[in-house]
Amino acid sequence: MTLALALWRAGGLAAAPLLPLWLARRAARGKEFPARLAERRGIASLPRPNGTLLWLHAASVGESLSALPLIEALRRARPALSVLVTTGTVTSAELLARRLGGAAAEPSRSGAMPDSPWLVHQVAPLDIPAWVERFLDHWRPDAAVFVESELWPATLAALRRRGIRAALVNARLSPRSAARWARARGAAAEALSTFEVLLAQTRADAERLSSLAGRQVDTPGNLKHASAPLPADAAELARLSALLGGRPAWVAASTHPGEEQQVLAAHRAALAAHPDLLLILAPRHPERGEAVAALVAEAGFPARRRSQRQDPDGPVWVADTLGELGLWYRLARGAFLGGSLIAHGGQNPLEPARLRLPVAFGPHTANFAEVVEELLAAGAAMRVADAEALAAWATRIAAEPGWAEASGRAAQAAAGRGSAALDRTLAALLPLLPEEGYTAG
Incomplete structure (x- = not known):
C-alpha cells in the first residue's frame, strides 16, 4: 500500500463519524x-x-x-x-x-x-x-x-x-x-x-x-x-408542434450560472430581426428553474416555465424539467450547448447532432474536444465567442432554414459513427x- 492510499484510508476513518450529518x-x-x-x-x-x-x-x-x-x-x-x-x-x-x-x-x-x-x-x-x-x-x-x-x-x-x-x-x-x-x-x-x-x-x-x-x-x-437519440413523448411532441405552428425556435441546452444572461442578450438581439423566434432555455440543473425564470423576467421577457405547466406563448420558455431534452431538440432548428461560455468545459454536442440539429458552443469545450473538432470539420457546428456571436448564429438559424437543415444533416452523419x-x-x-x-x- 502506498503512503497516499494509507493517508486516504486514515482520513476516511477520521471523517466517517461526521459524514452522516453531511449527508x-x-x-x-x-x-x-x-x-x-x-x-x-x-x-x-x-x-x-x-x-x-x-x-x-x-x-x-x-x-x-x-x-x-x-x-x-x-x-x-x-x-x-x-x-x-x-x-x-x-x-x-x-x-x-x-x-x-x-x-x-x-x-x-x-x-x-x-x-x-x-x-x-x-x-x-x-x-x-x-x-x-x-x-x-x-x-x-x-x-x-x-x-x-x-x-x-x-x-x-x-x-x-x-x-x-x-x-x-x-x-x-x-x-x-x-x-x-x-x-x-x-x-x-x-x-x-x-x-x-x-x-x-x-x-x-x-x-x-x-x-x-x-x-x-x-x-x-x-x-x-x-x-x-434522446427520447421524446410522441403525443406531447405533436401537441407542442401544433401549438408552435412552424414558429422558429432554438434551444440553449444545459446552461450554467453566468451563461443565461448572455443567452438572453443574444436572443434579444436575434428578436430584432425575427420577432417570432422562440428561445427554449433549458438549464443544466432543472432545480434552478425559479432562479432562471427570475433572470428571464429581469431581461424583460415573460417568464414561462415548463415545470409550472405553462406553454410557450412568449419569446422565452424556461424548460426546467428533467429528461425532456429530446423533446426540446425536436422542436428546434438549432441548439447551443451550455457550459461553454464559462470555464466549465462544455456539454455533450452529440445529443442535438444525433437529432439532426446544427450546434453552437462557446470557447470552453475541453470536455468534448475531439467531438467538437469533428463537428466543426463536418460543417455541422459553430464556435461563438460571446453573446454577439451567438445572436448572429441564432439569427441565421431563423433566417436560413435551408442552411440549418444542411448543417443538421452533417451533424447527424458525424454523430452516427459510434457503433x-x-x-x-x-x-x-x-x-x-x-x-x-x-x-x-
Missing part, C-alpha cells in the same frame, strides 16, 4: 434521496439478484448516458446477466429510472426498475473502507465496470483484495487531473492496476493514462457516439464475466 444536509438541499441515505454507507436496500452480476458505476448524468448503450449491449450479449448500476447524483438516478425503468420507477424510494427486473440501482457508497466492504459483502459482483473518470482509492483497493475483475471504460483524464495524479504517481499506478481493461475516450486521454499506468491504453472510440466504439468496448468486457449459467455462491 443529511445534502438531502435537505435535494442533493441526496432522504429515504436512501443508508446506501451511501453501503447498506443495501434491495436483495442481490441471482446469477452473474455486473456492477457498473456511472457517477453523474454524462457518464450515465454513456453507459446506457453499453448496458443494453451487455444484456443482449448475455441474456441472463443482471446489472447493478450505481450513481453519485440524484439527477443521474432519476434519468436512469426514466430511460431504463419506465414510468413506474421511483428512484427516490428504491433502486428497483419495474420494467427491467434484471437491472437494479443503488446510490454509490462513499469511499470509506468499512462502507465499501459492506457494499461488496452484500452485492458480491462478478465484475465491475467504471465509466469515464471515477478513481476511488478505498473502493479500488477492495476490488483488488477480493480479486474482482474490473474495467475502466470511456476513460477521460484532463491535463489538470493528470498533473495532480503525477504528483502521486505511485498511488495512480496502484489505482489503475485494478483495471484489467483500461479503455480511453480519446488519443490524448490514452496518452495521459498510459503515462500514469505504465502500460499501453487502447482507444476504441467514444461511447457517447454510440448512444441512441465501432460500442462493439470494441463490449468485446473487451465480455471476457471479464463468468460463462453463462454461472451461479454466485
Whole structure:
C-alpha cells in the first residue's frame, strides 16, 4: 500500500463519524434521496439478484448516458446477466429510472426498475473502507465496470483484495487531473492496476493514462457516439408542434450560472430581426428553474416555465424539467450547448447532432474536444465567442432554414459513427464475466 492510499484510508476513518450529518444536509438541499441515505454507507436496500452480476458505476448524468448503450449491449450479449448500476447524483438516478425503468420507477424510494427486473440501482457508497466492504459483502459482483473518470482509492483497493475483475471504460483524464495524479504517481499506478481493461475516450486521454499506468491504453472510440437519440413523448411532441405552428425556435441546452444572461442578450438581439423566434432555455440543473425564470423576467421577457405547466406563448420558455431534452431538440432548428461560455468545459454536442440539429458552443469545450473538432470539420457546428456571436448564429438559424437543415444533416452523419466504439468496448468486457449459467455462491 502506498503512503497516499494509507493517508486516504486514515482520513476516511477520521471523517466517517461526521459524514452522516453531511449527508443529511445534502438531502435537505435535494442533493441526496432522504429515504436512501443508508446506501451511501453501503447498506443495501434491495436483495442481490441471482446469477452473474455486473456492477457498473456511472457517477453523474454524462457518464450515465454513456453507459446506457453499453448496458443494453451487455444484456443482449448475455441474456441472463443482471446489472447493478450505481450513481453519485440524484439527477443521474432519476434519468436512469426514466430511460431504463419506465414510468413506474421511483428512484427516490428504491433502486428497483419495474420494467427491467434484471437491472437494479443503488446510490454509490462513499469511499470509506468499512462502507465499501459492506457494499461488496452484500452485492458480491462478478465484475465491475467504471465509466469515464471515477478513481476511488478505498473502493479500488477492495476490488483488488477480493480479486474482482474490473474495467475502466470511456476513460477521460484532463491535463489538470493528470498533473495532480503525477504528483502521486505511485498511488495512480496502484489505482489503475485494478483495471484489467483500461479503455480511453480519446488519443490524448490514452496518452495521459498510459503515462500514469505504465502500460499501453487502447482507444476504441467514444461511447457517447454510440448512444441512441434522446427520447421524446410522441403525443406531447405533436401537441407542442401544433401549438408552435412552424414558429422558429432554438434551444440553449444545459446552461450554467453566468451563461443565461448572455443567452438572453443574444436572443434579444436575434428578436430584432425575427420577432417570432422562440428561445427554449433549458438549464443544466432543472432545480434552478425559479432562479432562471427570475433572470428571464429581469431581461424583460415573460417568464414561462415548463415545470409550472405553462406553454410557450412568449419569446422565452424556461424548460426546467428533467429528461425532456429530446423533446426540446425536436422542436428546434438549432441548439447551443451550455457550459461553454464559462470555464466549465462544455456539454455533450452529440445529443442535438444525433437529432439532426446544427450546434453552437462557446470557447470552453475541453470536455468534448475531439467531438467538437469533428463537428466543426463536418460543417455541422459553430464556435461563438460571446453573446454577439451567438445572436448572429441564432439569427441565421431563423433566417436560413435551408442552411440549418444542411448543417443538421452533417451533424447527424458525424454523430452516427459510434457503433465501432460500442462493439470494441463490449468485446473487451465480455471476457471479464463468468460463462453463462454461472451461479454466485
